[in-house]
Amino acid sequence: MMRKEKLHILSSKQVALDTVEMVLENTYISKTAVPGQFLHVSVEGHSLRRPISIADIDMENETITILFKIIGSGTKQLATYQRGMKIDVLGPSGNGFNLEIRADSTILLIGGGIGVPPLYYLGKTLAKNHIKLISILGYQTAQHVFYEQRFQEIGETHIVTNDGTHGKKGLVTDVLDTFDFDRYYACGPVPMLQAITAKLEHQPGFISLEERMGCGVGACFACVIPTDTPDGYKKICKDGPVFNAQEVSL
Amino acid sequence: MKNLAMDLPGLNLKNPIMPASGCFGFGREYSEFYDLGELGAVIMKAATGSERFGNNTPRVAETSSGMLNAIGLQNPGVEKIIETEVPFLESFNVPIIANVAGSTVEEYIAVAETFNQTDKVNALELNISCPNVKEGGIQFGTDPDMAANVTRLVKQVSNLPVYVKLSPNVSDIVAMAKAVEVAGADGLSMINTLSGMQIHLPSKRPLLANKTGGLSGAAIKPVAIRMIYEVKQQVSIPIIGMGGITSAEDVLEFLLAGASAVAVGTANFHNPFICPELIEALPEVLYKYGFSSVEAAIGKGVPSYG
Numbered sequence: 001m002m003r004k005e006k007l008h009i010l011s012s013k014q015v016a017l018d019t020v021e022m023v024l025e026n027t028y029i030s031k032t033a034v035p036g037q038f039l040h041v042s043v044e045g046h047s048l049r050r051p052i053s054i055a056d057i058d059m060e061n062e063t064i065t066i067l068f069k070i071i072g073s074g075t076k077q078l079a080t081y082q083r084g085m086k087i088d089v090l091g092p093s094g095n096g097f098n099l100e101i102r103a104d105s106t107i108l109l110i111g112g113g114i115g116v117p118p119l120y121y122l123g124k125t126l127a128k129n130h131i132k133l134i135s136i137l138g139y140q141t142a143q144h145v146f147y148e149q150r151f152q153e154i155g156e157t158h159i160v161t162n163d164g165t166h167g168k169k170g171l172v173t174d175v176l177d178t179f180d181f182d183r184y185y186a187c188g189p190v191p192m193l194q195a196i197t198a199k200l201e202h203q204p205g206f207i208s209l210e211e212r213m214g215c216g217v218g219a220c221f222a223c224v225i226p227t228d229t230p231d232g233y234k235k236i237c238k239d240g241p242v243f244n245a246q247e248v249s250l
Numbered sequence: 251m252k253n254l255a256m257d258l259p260g261l262n263l264k265n266p267i268m269p270a271s272g273c274f275g276f277g278r279e280y281s282e283f284y285d286l287g288e289l290g291a292v293i294m295k296a297a298t299g300s301e302r303f304g305n306n307t308p309r310v311a312e313t314s315s316g317m318l319n320a321i322g323l324q325n326p327g328v329e330k331i332i333e334t335e336v337p338f339l340e341s342f343n344v345p346i347i348a349n350v351a352g353s354t355v356e357e358y359i360a361v362a363e364t365f366n367q368t369d370k371v372n373a374l375e376l377n378i379s380c381p382n383v384k385e386g387g388i389q390f391g392t393d394p395d396m397a398a399n400v401t402r403l404v405k406q407v408s409n410l411p412v413y414v415k416l417s418p419n420v421s422d423i424v425a426m427a428k429a430v431e432v433a434g435a436d437g438l439s440m441i442n443t444l445s446g447m448q449i450h451l452p453s454k455r456p457l458l459a460n461k462t463g464g465l466s467g468a469a470i471k472p473v474a475i476r477m478i479y480e481v482k483q484q485v486s487i488p489i490i491g492m493g494g495i496t497s498a499e500d501v502l503e504f505l506l507a508g509a510s511a512v513a514v515g516t517a518n519f520h521n522p523f524i525c526p527e528l529i530e531a532l533p534e535v536l537y538k539y540g541f542s543s544v545e546a547a548i549g550k551g552v553p554s555y556g
Contacts, residue, residue, distance in 0.1 A: 002282070004283075004521075004522065004523065042520060046312060047312060047315065047316060047317050047467045047468070047516055047517075047519070048310070048317060048519060048520065049520060074312070211308065212307070212309070212310050212311065213310070214309075214310045214317070214319065214519050215279070215518065215519040215522075216519070217279040217282075217522060218275065218278075218279045219273070219274055219275035219279040219280060219518070220272070220273060220275070220310070220321065220519065221275070221295075221309070221321050221324045222308075222309045222310040222319065223307065223309075224303075224304070224309075224324065225307075226303070231326075232301070233303060233324075238279070
């Protein structure tokens with residue numbers, strides 16, 4: 001269940017161009033969060049919280065890692081927060097990735113830019129269960145690449161960049177055909193997810209979505225997405241952010 | 251606390267704090283944070299005749315000291331609200347206000363009349379001021395004759411007291427208030443959001459899919475205070491005030507301007523506990539400024555009203 005918690009900042013550092021990794025300490029969230037959930041983070045002086053996905057959890061040390069991209073004034077300010085400060089969050093929020101996977105499965109993780117972080121905690125969790133992972137991570141340029149080493153530690157990892165400055169040149173969809181897998185998990189910009197779900201139409205998969213949120217708890221109906229369900233829509237903050245790829249209309 | 255209690259048409263409020271329509275859904279999500287029975291009342295999300303999906307996303311944008319939204323009255327329709335949402339809210343000991351919206355006069359009437367099917371709703375809030383729907387909504391809220399007409403017709407069919415939610419997007423708020431009072435409104439809700447817009451620099455296009463939206467939050471509080479102050483001097487029906495409330499001091503300011511109760515909107519998004527926190531903090535603020543009760547403070551910032 002989601003709570004309003006104060007989290008100690010243990011560290012904050014830039015890990016790629018405009019990309020900040022923050023390690024936070026909190027007992028409740030580190031014990032309860034599952035891969036794919038997010039924190040709804042308050043930034044002083046801003047009326048709306050920022051949804052930021054959970055990139056990793058260390059249950060033993062009770063830490064939560066988040067990564068965010070400096071885009072607007074809120075994330076710019078959040079990037080100035082340093083060790084010793086506290087941040088106010090609602091969390092853990094939303095529903096995470098489906099973790100019911102056959103032991104002999106091969107799982108494809110497809111991440112794009114700031115969509116990569118939630119796949120890391122997912123991948124780490126699956127790797128612990130000895131599930132075979134293949135990761136395809138797409139970034140704009142070499143300067144934007146982060147967590148390459150970490151993904152390599154949990155499985156086969158392929159990097160693509162738009163300009164070819166690191167890894168293969170192109171888009172994640174350019175290399176999808178190369179691999180055999182049983183199920184995929186994807187997170188990234190909507191055009192990337194549209195391309196992936198179209199190309200992998202007949203493959204089982206789950207996607208994690210991002211949208212501008214108001215309340216982040218399911219009350220305001222700001223972050224809805226059309227679906228084929230009887231309701232006709234789902235709330236990304238509450239029903240998601242992870243959905244079955246066949247369930248939503250991008 | 252007894253000195254927080256306030257009686258309004260159809261509503262015995264144990265305190266003057268309620269969440270504003272559209273910012274609280276139907277209470278389910280916030281009931282996971284605290285007991286909704288602590289609230290003065292709950293104003294439900296707008297009900298229309300049939301289900302509405304609302305506008306495309308993005309539907310919200312942050313601005314300096316406020317928020318723009320263009321949800322577009324998404325709701326499951328009045329029948330489903332009565333069937334599933336009202337019974338849920340009824341399980342808490344809290345007065346329920348139903349927000350009534352429509353695209354045509356006929357739809358407003360039908361929705362209001364449908365709420366007669368349940369005796370669990372205590373009052374209606376007539377939403378003639380939503381800036382985010384193409385038809386209906388704000389066009390009723392900016393023309394005194396249309397506002398009076400829809401108020402009169404809803405009063406004719408409804409068993410419940412009717413609070414009319416006024417739009418600030420008018421040049422003469424007093425004329426609007428007087429028109430709906432003459433038409434039989436039992437109270438006023440004011441204010442709804444101010445029409446606004448934000449351009450997204452990277453795309454050089456409006457940030458909201460609907461292009462324009464309703465501005466809420468701290469930015470609009472002075473507008474709300476001014477309008478309530480002006481209206482209080484000219485009408486005798488009670489006012490539920492709203493617009494950028496984030497503290498118990500803000501609540502007192504609304505009471506002084508002439509509101510008899512307040513609704514809290516955008517602040518719920520930042521702090522889900524804002525309503526119970528305001529209820530807890532209000533007695534001390536009333537005491538600090540020399541008021542023994544909510545009732546004692548109402549309109550005290552309006553010299554001519556006394």
